[in-house]
Amino acid sequence: MAITIPYITALTTLFSYGLLFAFGQIRDLFRKFLEWSSSKNLQGYAPICLGLEDFYTRRLYLRIQDCFSRPIAGAPDAWIDVVERYSKDSNKTLIRTKRTSKCLNLGSYNYLGFAAADEYCTPRVIESLNKYSASTCSTRVDGGTTALHAELEELVARFVGKPAALVLGMGYVTNSAIIPVLIGKGGLIISDSLNHNSIVNGARGSGSSIRVFQHNTPSHLEEVLREAIAEGQPRSHRPWKKIIVVVEGIYSMEGELCKLPEIVAVCKKYKAYVYLDEAHSIGAVGKTGRGVCELLGVDTADIDIMMGTFTKSFGSCGGYIGASKELIRFLKYTCPAHLYATSMSPPAVQQIISALKVVLGEDGSSRGAQKLARIRENSNFFRSELQKMGFEVLGDNDSPVMPIMLYNPAKIPAFSRECLKQNVAVVTVAFPATPLLLARARICISASHTKEDLVKGLEVISKVGDLVGIKYFPAEPKKNQQEDRKKQD
CATH class of the missing domain: 3.40.640.10 (Type I PLP-dependent aspartate aminotransferase-like (Major domain))
Known part of the structure; x- marks a missing residue:
């Protein structure tokens, strides 16, 4: 599937990365002058961390690392307890607290719901x-x-x-x-x-x-x-x-x-x-x-x-x-x-x-068939609703994996943090796991999700999508709105 980036989105994404790169290089230049007299490298050794990957990690990844590697305190079921963290040094180090937030889990690969306790x-x-x-x-x-x-x-x-x-x-x-x-x-x-x-x-x-x-x-x-x-x-x-x-x-x-x-x-x-x-x-x-x-x-x-x-x-x-x-x-x-x-x-x-x-079905029940039917129904429902809202969603029907395109680097932490504030845990993916311009949020649906869970997730994602501006297509009018228009005509 070829991803066609909207022209304006591509320009703003490139501009954002260019700005981050330019300011990062300027800061690194000042850093070299300040550390010139007290080099941390061993005499005769080349720097062990060097290159574009190291620059990307320090200047981009570390600033938003609170969006990744979030610790959880329990089984990765439909709802998970996410451990709250804070930083005193602009995200260079994250300190875990004893507090947790109960969040809707839209990030784990728990497709059939076997990650939690099961009766069999x-x-x-x-x-x-x-x-x-x-x-x-x-x-x-x-x-x-x-x-x-x-x-x-x-x-x-x-x-x-x-x-x-x-x-x-x-x-x-x-x-x-x-x-x-x-x-x-x-x-x-x-x-x-x-x-x-x-x-x-x-x-x-x-x-x-x-x-x-x-x-x-x-x-x-x-x-x-x-x-x-x-x-x-x-x-x-x-x-x-x-x-x-x-x-x-x-x-x-x-x-x-x-x-x-x-x-x-x-x-x-x-x-x-x-x-x-x-x-x-x-x-x-x-x-x-x-x-x-x-x-x-x-x-x-x-x-x-x-x-x-x-x-x-x-x-x-x-x-x-x-x-x-x-x-x-x-x-x-x-x-x-x-x-x-x-x-x-x-x-x-x-x-x-x-x-x-x-x-x-060798456990003597029909739970397996029910789980398979539910993961298919849940996946297709969630995907179709996201598309109706105007999100750019990748993938095919029946697939429980559905990436939502973010593109712009500033929208990666914005989407992740805002969803977490509203008790929805999502996974955002950026370079090097994806090409630089194709950052995305990857939603994974489970058979353990109820219809209420999915509706809750859709409501939060829709609000956050409006807030951070990632609805790249016009939303489909709801059926009730269409019927009202027909009556007015």
């Missing part, structure tokens, strides 16, 4: 804690594989529709450690331009060649593939050992669904493997929660490597890889995150097993 999951997690303890204190290949780990891998493979699965202790590491094992020198990775940082780092660490295609554009992917196959490897022009195309199910900063059927068709045509990251889509979309393959009608047999995490829909931690038995066996022998990292905490594993059983 919680008792079983406590039981596993008593039986297995909080940690195995070992790697999977030593003494760190419990009966729960084996059960989870079988359950995940069945849920995602692959012959076998491997679970790892961290979602980020699942990408960054698995990709270098799958492909190396002589291979080619073709990555969506907006793929997550874990995919980017995994690709860079693999030593393979990397090409990027325009975000969610199958036609450009085909161009890149055709050109890469024709040219072959750099310098030698030999055929590539293997080609892997990496995409996401739902893009976390855009809330956009992958054009998976078209991408799979292109990969089949050119004999390229498909690596699908379903961190934000597994459990959150599809009639039975099985992700974008189910939602978009793609056969899981056409996806060579299915990756996902347990940190969003299942209220736990870790990640998984679903693939053929041959590939999973190979990964268990070679992946450093499996061989050298401590295995997942048994209670965390039990939480995932229990949540999956609820989703599958």
